Amino acid sequence: MAMFFLQAILALGFVLAPLAIFREEKKNEKISLKEQIYQKAKKIDFGLIDSYSIYSYPYKDLHQQLEEQNIKTLTVFSYGSLMSQASAQKTLSQKALSTRKPAIAFGLKRLFNRDVKIRYNSKWGVPKDPDARGMLNIEMTNKAEDIVNGVVYEIDIEEIPSMLDREEGYDLVPIFYVDWQDIQEQELPKIHVAYTFRAKNLSSYTSCDILPRPMYYELTRDAAKEYGPEFYAIWLESTYYADGITSMLEHPFQGVDLHTS
Numbered sequence: 711m712a713m714f715f716l717q718a719i720l721a722l723g724f725v726l727a728p729l730a731i732f733r734e735e736k737k738n739e740k741i742s743l744k745e746q747i748y749q750k751a752k753k754i755d756f757g758l759i760d761s762y763s764i765y766s767y768p769y770k771d772l773h774q775q776l777e778e779q780n781i782k783t784l785t786v787f788s789y790g791s792l793m794s795q796a797s798a799q800k801t802l803s804q805k806a807l808s809t810r811k812p813a814i815a816f817g818l819k820r821l822f823n824r825d826v827k828i829r830y831n832s833k834w835g836v837p838k839d840p841d842a843r844g845m846l847n848i849e850m851t852n853k854a855e856d857i858v859n860g861v862v863y864e865i866d867i868e869e870i871p872s873m874l875d876r877e878e879g880y881d882l883v884p885i886f887y888v889d890w891q892d893i894q895e896q897e898l899p900k901i902h903v904a905y906t907f908r909a910k911n912l913s914s915y916t917s918c919d920i921l922p923r924p925m926y927y928e929l930t931r932d933a934a935k936e937y938g939p940e941f942y943a944i945w946l947e948s949t950y951y952a953d954g955i956t957s958m959l960e961h962p963f964q965g966v967d968l969h970t971s
Contacts, residue, residue, distance in 0.1 A: 748857075758786070763779075766882075779967075783865060788907075810863055818856055
């Protein structure tokens with residue numbers, strides 16, 4: 711009888727051993743970077759952002775307001791053309807460019823709904839499709855699952871007017887972000903506050919029925935690629951058409967033809 715129980719235990723051991731290994735593998739299974747970001751975002755109290763000022767376009771007396779608040783530099787999060795160093799260096803000083811870092815912002819949705827009139831001398835070219843007018847914008851959702859990647863700059867207030875000249879129709883709004891490097895390396899990365907650009911929905915500056923501007927799309931897409939495949943994958947998944955529903959990952963943008971003359 712004792713031998714029977716020994717044989718039964720040994721047989722059961724062969725069954726349990728793989729299960730134990732499976733549980734250990736599941737325990738040690740590495741979660742995706744996106745899931746890590748989401749888990750950290752769930753801990754953010756988005757209501758705290760309401761204690762920061764919003765600076766509305768056309769930024770009347772902004773320089774004076776910042777001086778009165780004793781603000782010497784402004785941390786700016788860019789999710790669009792300023793992600794590109796080639797584009798940014800046309801506006802920002804070398805001092806500002808030297809502070810450039812990739813980052814992840816929370817509670818935002820990025821979409822191509824900023825409606826910019828097509829001009830025939832535009833640096834972005836002239837698309838044959840008249841609906842290809844969309845440039846990037848954000849919606850404030852305050853949802854942990856909504857993240858946007860981009861870059862942050864530290865900009866002296868003396869430089870801010872020249873930067874704002876290229877951001878027609880956008881308000882400066884506060885957002886939470888973490889450094890890209892910190893979120894990959896630290897269990898509890900420090901959360902910072904920056905300002906970013908938001909054009910109000912249901913205004914003359916936005917439309918949900920337009921397509922991305924091809925050359926602008928390529929610039930921002932390629933800027934995301936500079937930071938590696940994971941960063942680019944997040945850009946694809948977190949960037950939407952003007953409808954705010956269809957992502958670039960779900961339906962890659964193929965571009966449209968440009969007029970050549």
